[in-house]
Amino acid sequence: MNFRTGQALIKLCDENNIAISEAMILRETNYLENNREEVIKKMEHAWSIMKNSAKEALKGDIVSMGGLIGGEAMRINSRRMEGNSPVCGSLMSKAITYAMGVLEVNSSMGLIVAAPTAGSSGVIPGAFLAIQEEMNLTDEVIIKALFNAGAIGYLIAYNATVAGAEGGCQAEVGSASAMAASAITEIMGGTPRQCLHAATSAIANLLGLICDPIGGLVEAPCQQRNAMGVSNALVCSEIALSSIKNIIPFDEAVTVMYNVGRSIPHELRETALGGLAAAPSACGACRKCK
Amino acid sequence: MYAAKEISVFDIIGPNMIGPSSSHTAGALRIARLAKNMVKSSIKQVKFILYGSFAETYQGHGTDHALVAGMLGFDTEDYRIKESFEYAKEAGLHYIFETNSTKQDIHPNTVDIIITNENNEETTVTGVSIGGGRAVIKKINGVDIDLSGDYHTLVIRHKDLPGVVAGVTNVLSQFDINIAFMKLYRENKGTIAYSIIETDQPINEDVIGKIEEFQSVFDAFLIEKL
Numbered sequence: 001m002n003f004r005t006g007q008a009l010i011k012l013c014d015e016n017n018i019a020i021s022e023a024m025i026l027r028e029t030n031y032l033e034n035n036r037e038e039v040i041k042k043m044e045h046a047w048s049i050m051k052n053s054a055k056e057a058l059k060g061d062i063v064s065m066g067g068l069i070g071g072e073a074m075r076i077n078s079r080r081m082e083g084n085s086p087v088c089g090s091l092m093s094k095a096i097t098y099a100m101g102v103l104e105v106n107s108s109m110g111l112i113v114a115a116p117t118a119g120s121s122g123v124i125p126g127a128f129l130a131i132q133e134e135m136n137l138t139d140e141v142i143i144k145a146l147f148n149a150g151a152i153g154y155l156i157a158y159n160a161t162v163a164g165a166e167g168g169c170q171a172e173v174g175s176a177s178a179m180a181a182s183a184i185t186e187i188m189g190g191t192p193r194q195c196l197h198a199a200t201s202a203i204a205n206l207l208g209l210i211c212d213p214i215g216g217l218v219e220a221p222c223q224q225r226n227a228m229g230v231s232n233a234l235v236c237s238e239i240a241l242s243s244i245k246n247i248i249p250f251d252e253a254v255t256v257m258y259n260v261g262r263s264i265p266h267e268l269r270e271t272a273l274g275g276l277a278a279a280p281s282a283c284g285a286c287r288k289c290k
Numbered sequence: 291m292y293a294a295k296e297i298s299v300f301d302i303i304g305p306n307m308i309g310p311s312s313s314h315t316a317g318a319l320r321i322a323r324l325a326k327n328m329v330k331s332s333i334k335q336v337k338f339i340l341y342g343s344f345a346e347t348y349q350g351h352g353t354d355h356a357l358v359a360g361m362l363g364f365d366t367e368d369y370r371i372k373e374s375f376e377y378a379k380e381a382g383l384h385y386i387f388e389t390n391s392t393k394q395d396i397h398p399n400t401v402d403i404i405i406t407n408e409n410n411e412e413t414t415v416t417g418v419s420i421g422g423g424r425a426v427i428k429k430i431n432g433v434d435i436d437l438s439g440d441y442h443t444l445v446i447r448h449k450d451l452p453g454v455v456a457g458v459t460n461v462l463s464q465f466d467i468n469i470a471f472m473k474l475y476r477e478n479k480g481t482i483a484y485s486i487i488e489t490d491q492p493i494n495e496d497v498i499g500k501i502e503e504f505q506s507v508f509d510a511f512l513i514e515k516l
Contacts, residue, residue, distance in 0.1 A: 024299055027299075028298060028299050031296075032296060032298055034298075039299075042300060043299075043300075043303065045306070046300070046303050046304060046306060049306050049367075064310075065310060065349075065350050065351070065352055066350045105309065106309030106310045107309060107310045108309070108310075109308050109309055109310065109315075109352050109355070109371065109372040110308065110309060111306065111307070111308055111309075111367060111369060112306075112307065112308075112309050113303060113304055113305075113306050113307075114304060114305055114306075114307055114312045114316070114422070114423060115302065115303050115304070116302050116303075116422070117312055117422065118307065118309050118310055118311050118312045118315070118316075119311070121309075124303075146303055147299060149302075149303065150299035150300075150302045150303045151299075153302035153303070154297050154299065154301075154302050157297055157301070157302060158297055162302075162422070163421045163422065165313075165398075165421065166421075179302075215347070215350060216343070216346060216347040216350065216351075217310070217347065217350045217351065218309070218310040218311050218351070219310075271343075272347075
């Protein structure tokens with residue numbers, strides 16, 4: 001049981017009457033010959049790391065290696081806790097808090113799950129933990145949904161790229177956003193087709209996003225781009241669950257993302273030679289970079 | 291090309307790693323861990339020469355901590371990575387970092403690791419971090435190789451003579467070990483050759499022992515699947 005495209009994945013889900021998450025579990029067990037129990041256990045472990053990494057930044061001061069970020073998650077959280085109504089509601093406020101917190105943990109040499117990369121590691125825990133808390137979901141539901149996210153990420157990695165150096169931030173935060181959008185759609189009762197529509201929207205919305213880390217570090221603008229990626233995921237899931245379809249199918253969107261990535265000049269693909277990294281204030285802000 | 295591995299869900303939801311960068315931190319650790327496995331006796335000193343992006347941003351990415359952690363055998367999930375310099379001191383491992391910003395015609399995330407063991411013998415390994423925490427060893431003691439650590443791997447250093455490969459594969463079949471990929475590299479015809487065998491099943495010390503009994507074999511190393 002294997003699939004190489006979104007179309008093949010949908011066919012598999014239809015024929016077997018299964019969700020995308022189950023199709024991915026079957027690929028991992030049947031096709032890659034792994035034991036189901038071990039695979040689930042491994043994902044439980046990943047989820048426990050994700051949860052810790054999302055909450056760690058709320059416990060105390062974090063100073064990043066480069067000194068560009070630290071304390072942001074705590075400030076967003078405090079604003080909500082002090083009774084200020086979050087501009088975009090409690091779910092979104094939590095999602096961006098957690099997403100930005102993970103990036104703080106990552107940049108201070110803390111433990112995270114790269115999903116799909118370290119630079120985009122806040123998006124999935126941010127979305128999943130916020131939705132778990134707001135909707136009282138069990139860990140079991142969340143762990144299953146991580147396989148849905150994994151399926152989308154696998155299809156992007158197989159048919160395009162998830163590396164910022166190759167495809168820019170659209171390949172990192174864009175992919176993470178697509179993965180989260182699809183998984184949340186499944187959690188909320190969406191069909192496999194709706195999951196792919198959500199993923200497609202997420203990719204389409206972030207198309208062309210460059211990778212321009214200040215000082216070459218995974219700190220800024222990465223942290224806020226993760227907040228944007230998680231918000232985009234929730235937006236796209238809401239759109240897809242309302243049975244709104246995309247004109248461009250998922251597989252074409254993935255190819256488009258890859259082609260756009262290849263036409264992004266190399267100054268804007270993780271080299272820190274262009275974009276915000278080359279802005280006059282960028283050089284002065286960075287403590288450790290040259 | 292290194293042996294292409296199917297993408298698993300845990301390559302996407304993962305690796306679980308100490309940040310901040312899969313290529314600059316997790317990938318760097320993996321290179322060092324693979325290199326460490328190519329030295330049998332205890333390691334006294336290690337010199338890292340960093341190239342490209344590694345040379346530019348290694349401090350802000352903790353690449354230096356990750357490399358030392360890899361030499362200590364730590365996993366990418368290990369909280370001790372951040373304090374790996376302290377652990378190296380405890381373990382009596384000396385380390386030096388050098389940067390080379392002039393060499394341009396190589397992969398941007400490349401490191402040379404020069405390892406000196408307790409008998410003052412040197413092993414030089416060149417590794418490349420290829421993204422997503424994955425790494426490839428490109429050179430060992432000047433011989434071009436390709437080794438990813440995606441499989442259980444046997445590295446055999448032997449004389450470039452007929453019959454060695456036949457003997458080795460025979461031993462593997464006796465132990466019921468299936469070969470996934472096998473590659474042979476040599477510096478010059480008739481001198482030292484490296485056989486790299488990637489297998490589906492784990493390899494144990496008994497296998498190594500049997501292989502080292504061959505006259506033409508200098509030594510055999512086991513590289514654990516990472």
